[in-house]
Amino acid sequence: xxxxxxxxxxxxxxxxxxxxxxxxxxxxxxxxxxxxxxxxxxxxxxxxxxxxxxxxxxxxxxxxxxxxxxxxxxxxxxxxxxxxxxxxxxxxxxxxxxxxxxxxxxxxxxxxxxxxxxxxxxxxxxxxxxxxxxxxxxxxxxxxxxxxxxxxxxxxxxxxxxxxxxxxxxxxxxxxxxxxxxxxxxxxxxxxxxxxxxxxxxxxxxxxxxxxxxxxxxxxxxxxxxxxxxxxxxxxxxxxxxxxxxxxxxxxxxxxxxxxxxxxxxxxxxxxxxxxxxxxxxxxxxxxxxxxxxxxxxxxxxxxxxxxxxxxxxxxxx
Amino acid sequence: xxxxxxxxxxxxxxxxxxxxxxxxxxxxxxxxxxxxxxxxxxxxxxxxxxxxxxxxxxxxxxxxxxxxxxxxxxxxxxxxxxxxxxxxxxxxxxxxxxxxxxxxxxxxxxxxxxxxxxxxxxxxxxxxxxxxxxxxxxxxxxxxxxxxxxxxxxxxxxxxxxxxxxxxxxxxxxxxxxxxxxxxxxxxxxxxxxxxxxxxxxxxxxxxxxxxxxxxxxxxxxxxxxxxxxxxxxxxxxxxxxxxxxxxxxxxxxxxxxxxxxxxxxxxxxxxxxxxxxxxxxxxxxxxxxxxxxxxx
Numbered sequence: 302x303x304x305x306x307x308x309x310x311x312x313x314x315x316x317x318x319x320x321x322x323x324x325x326x327x328x329x330x331x332x333x334x335x336x337x338x339x340x341x342x343x344x345x346x347x348x349x350x351x352x353x354x355x356x357x358x359x360x361x362x363x364x365x366x367x368x369x370x371x372x373x374x375x376x377x378x379x380x381x382x383x384x385x386x387x388x389x390x391x392x393x394x395x396x397x398x399x400x401x402x403x404x405x406x407x408x409x410x411x412x413x414x415x416x417x418x419x420x421x422x423x424x425x426x427x428x429x430x431x432x433x434x435x436x437x438x439x440x441x442x443x444x445x446x447x448x449x450x451x452x453x454x455x456x457x458x459x460x461x462x463x464x465x466x467x468x469x470x471x472x473x474x475x476x477x478x479x480x481x482x483x484x485x486x487x488x489x490x491x492x493x494x495x496x497x498x499x500x501x502x503x504x505x506x507x508x509x510x511x512x513x514x515x516x517x518x519x520x521x522x523x524x525x526x527x528x529x530x531x532x533x534x535x536x537x538x539x540x541x542x543x544x545x546x547x548x549x550x551x552x553x554x555x556x557x558x559x560x561x562x563x564x565x566x567x568x569x570x571x572x573x574x575x576x577x578x579x580x581x582x583x584x585x586x587x588x589x590x591x592x593x594x595x596x597x598x599x600x601x602x603x604x605x606x607x608x609x610x611x612x613x614x615x616x617x618x619x
Numbered sequence: 620x621x622x623x624x625x626x627x628x629x630x631x632x633x634x635x636x637x638x639x640x641x642x643x644x645x646x647x648x649x650x651x652x653x654x655x656x657x658x659x660x661x662x663x664x665x666x667x668x669x670x671x672x673x674x675x676x677x678x679x680x681x682x683x684x685x686x687x688x689x690x691x692x693x694x695x696x697x698x699x700x701x702x703x704x705x706x707x708x709x710x711x712x713x714x715x716x717x718x719x720x721x722x723x724x725x726x727x728x729x730x731x732x733x734x735x736x737x738x739x740x741x742x743x744x745x746x747x748x749x750x751x752x753x754x755x756x757x758x759x760x761x762x763x764x765x766x767x768x769x770x771x772x773x774x775x776x777x778x779x780x781x782x783x784x785x786x787x788x789x790x791x792x793x794x795x796x797x798x799x800x801x802x803x804x805x806x807x808x809x810x811x812x813x814x815x816x817x818x819x820x821x822x823x824x825x826x827x828x829x830x831x832x833x834x835x836x837x838x839x840x841x842x843x844x845x846x847x848x849x850x851x852x853x854x855x856x857x858x859x860x861x862x863x864x865x866x867x868x869x870x871x872x873x874x875x876x877x878x879x880x881x882x883x884x885x886x887x888x889x890x891x892x893x894x895x896x897x898x899x900x901x902x903x904x905x906x907x908x909x910x911x912x913x914x915x916x
Contacts, residue, residue, distance in 0.1 A: 322814055434813045435849060435871065435880045448906070452878070471905065473878040509875070547725075549695045557697055558876050585847035586722055586750050588873055592815030 319391045320597045322383050324430050325355070325423055328390060332358060332419070339397045342410070348418070349488030352441045355423040357488055360393050362400075362415040370618065372501040372611055373493065373573075375418040378453050378485075378564070379437045380425025382507040384581050384591045384599050389419035389505065391600035392607065405608070409615045413500070416492075422453055422485055435589065439483050443470035451477035454504075455562040456486045459570055460518025463561035476562050486564075493568070501575035501614045502568035503607065508588050509557065509580035510548045512537050512606065515569040517553030518561040525574055526552070532613050533577065536606035543602040546582065553578065575614050579603065687739065687842060692729040699729035701845050701876075702741040706760040708837035708846070709775035710747060715830030715895050717794055717823035718787035724748040724755045738765040739842065747779065750826070756781045764842050772838045791891040794823055798864050804856040811850065824854050824866075827895065831887040832870045834897040845875035852882070863888035863896075869903075880905070 317331050336343045346359045363369065376389030396415060399406045409415075420426055424440040438450030448471035455466035458480035462468065466476035481487045493499055514529035523529070533550040540548060549556055553563065557580070565576040582591055582599045591599070692699045703726045710721045724746040731741045741762045746755045760777035798805065810825040811817040817825055828851040836846035853869040868885040882903035888896045 429813075435873075437878060467877075473880070551695060555693070555696045584723070587811060587815050588847055588849050590811050590813060590815045590850060592811070595815070 317394075319387075319394065319600070321593050322387055322596070323390070325420060325427050328386070328420060329356075329358065331390065332360060332393075335360070335393060335397055339400075342400055343393075343397060346416075348492045349484060351422075351424045351485055352439055352483070353424045353427075355427070357418065357420070357423060357485065359492070360417045360419065362396055362410060362417070364410050366412075366414075368496060368498045369412065369414045370498050370500045370614075371414040371416055371496065372503070372614060373416050373418075373499050373568075374503045374505065374607070375421045375489070375564075376505040377419065377426060378421035378504065379506055380422045380429045381435050381437050381589045382581075383429070383589065384507045384596060385505045386420060386426065387593075387596045388581060388600040388603055389417060391597065392604060393417050393419060395600075395604055405612055409611055413611075413615055415611070416499075418489065421489070424485075425450070437473050438475065439485055441477075441483060443475075443478075446470035448475075451475050451483050452562075453483050453486055454506075454564055455560065456480065456483045457490075457562050457564045457567035459563060459566035460516075460561035463518050465517065465558060465560035466562050474560075480562065489564075490567075493571070493573075499568075499573050500619065501577075501610065502565060502573045503577050503579070503610065504564050505579045505581065505603075507581040507591065508583055508585065510546065510582060510584055511556055511578075511580040512540075512548050512550050513553045513556055513565075513578045513580070515552060515563075515566045515576055517559065517563040518566050520552070520554040520559060522552070523569060529575070529577070532575070532610060535613075536609040539605040539609050540602045543605060544598055546602055548606075574619060575610065577610060579606070687731065689731050689733060689739075692731055692741075694726035694729050697845070698731065698842065699726050699741070699743065701840075701842060702729065702731075702762045702764075703743055703745045703760075704845050705762050705773050705837065705840045706743060706745060706758065706775055706777050707747060708833040708840065709760075709777060710758070710779070711830045711833035712837055712895070715826075715833060716787060716791055716891070717827040717830075717889070718790045720750040720826040720829045722748045722750045727757075734763065736766065738763055740764075750829075754781075771841070773840055775837070788891065795864065795889075795891050798856065799859055801856070804858070806853075806855045807851070808853045809850065810854070825851055827866070827887065827889060828854060828868050828870055830895045831866075831868055831885050831897050832872060832883070834895075835870075835883050835885065835900050836872060838900075843876055847873050847875070849873040849880060860888075863890050863893060 332345055336345050342362055344361045346361050347356050348359050349357050351357060377386035400410055401407055422439060425436055425438060428436045428440055438452050440449055441451055442449055452474045455474055455476040461480040462476050467474045469475055477483055481490055512533045514533060515523050530550060537548040537550055540546060553560060565578050569576040581603060582595060688698055703723055707721055707723045715721060727744040729741060729743045731739055734740050743760045745760065746757050748755045756779050758777050758779035760775060763774040807821050807824055810821055829848045832848040840846060849871040851868060851870055855867045857865040857867060859865060866887045868887055870883050870885065872881045872883060874881065884901045884903060885897050886899040888898060
């Protein structure tokens with residue numbers, strides 16, 4: 302249970318309510334407020350536009366340098382997983398708030414940058430507010446079909462169109478006509494590749510309470526399996542310490558299902574060793590419609606795991 | 620994925636190194652930094668218990684995962700989890716009520732075996748949790764997933780140590796009497812709503828929808844599905860008949876494996892004496908121009 306006092310404090314400057322789900326416009330204007338409040342730490346980078354021409358903004362946390370080794374975090378690639386986007390918002394605020402006061406985070410940001418894409422699927426997110434709370438995919442039109450959208454986490458160039466994705470446009474796991482066909486995916490691919498110095502790639506989803514590493518597109522162990530598993534278990538131990546929330550750790554393929562065209566498989570194959578995917582609360586009681594009073598507890602416990610991973614990345618340069 | 624392509628890719632990766640263009644020197648295949656444990660040691664799980672070491676698991680070589688593991692299963696991995704989820708649905712059909720909605724807490728152990736001409740049978744030790752309370756209870760269960768040619772629904776046997784005995788009788792009686800006395804028939808929609816909010820007065824109808832949905836989810840489950848109820852889209856109370864409260868439900872089910880949201884209409888009856896029954900169930904197409912999808916394998 303979150304203390305009432307904590308909830309009051311969590312409202313932050315300007316009174317933004319981190320314990321509520323907000324529409325896109327509210328999140329975008331909050332981003333501008335955050336950047337304005339931390340001009341020496343955060344910049345807002347437009348990495349491209351969505352299918353329906355909405356800007357996609359990444360918050361870049363950096364204390365300087367030129368293309369420092371960087372950590373990537375995306376939330377909300379599947380639009381119905383609302384606690385993911387909400388966790389992204391809280392986490393961005395947390396990084397801004399703790400920079401300068403938390404020794405570990407401050408040291409991390411001395412040598413590394415953090416990039417956060419909070420609304421990785423803006424069109425889908427809007428659609429979940431206006432039309433269908435259970436919408437998962439992008440909103441692109443599929444020629445020859447009345448069904449719209451591609452599953453953006455089956456659209457990456459990693460085992461693309463293999464088992465664990467559908468070739469049917471009406472399916473919620475439709476992989477799309479080709480790898481990176483979705484502009485939302487392509488924008489991220491372009492950023493990561495042109496930057497060239499990402500050391501960690503973390504994608505945040507919901508629900509199931511899992512922390513996973515590659516592969517999804519096949520069930521073979523990646524060469525860094527032991528290390529990734531060890532990091533994952535330590536991160537989950539930290540997460541659990543806050544409220545007792547239990548997570549499982551393992552490769553995507555073994556823990557949840559074989560799924561091709563996933564983002565962290567792509568990032569791992571690109572050489573970004575510390576690639577992880579979270580599935581946040583819960584385990585099915587509320588599922589995608591997690592009550593808003595669980596946002597801050599979820600984000601808070603997840604932060605402990607994220608921090609562990611980031612500290613590990615900082616301490617193990619490659 | 621084609622094995623030949625995999626081999627070619629593996630060779631190319633070995634020859635070219637990481638395709639990632641970096642300013643700093645990337646060492647492909649560098650040894651796991653910080654891992655001082657002997658490669659054969661069994662790592663400890665976060666909670667201090669020994670991580671399960673799989674024996675007798677069929678090794679996959681990167682081809683489609685169509686061979687299911689037999690023997691002792693890793694309780695964290697999906698085959699055991701999916702089977703346990705089926706047990707959860709079974710328990711709901713047997714014991715569920717507006718005040719007893721069963722959830723899965725943990726899988727302790729699991730094994731699977733091929734049963735000639737019948738299918739695959741799982742034996743499970745699990746803990747379940749009543750969503751309406753805080754207690755967990757241990758259960759032993761067997762799940763038989765029939766071979767394709769047979770009937771589709773899994774068969775479940777389960778015995779739970781405390782048999783979900785949190786005393787709900789008083790609450791159930793009170794609710795039953797209250798609903799019977801209603802002059803206007805109850806209805807509700809979007810339980811919970813988009814924000815996860817649900818009126819406390821509507822919670823029993825949400826739970827009842829969850830229990831009723833378990834009848835469908837039990838029937839529809841295979842080794843390739845993992846169902847939860849995503850939301851009650853609509854519930855309408857009908858006239859009481861034969862002392863049974865009656866409801867029309869429109870529920871949204873979520874299959875984790877396909878990620879589909881599936882719509883079902885249910886005709887549900889309930890009384891404390893008779894428990895929950897589903898008299899009719901009908902799957903609805905996902906959209907106007909869609910067809911009801913063919914049953915997965």
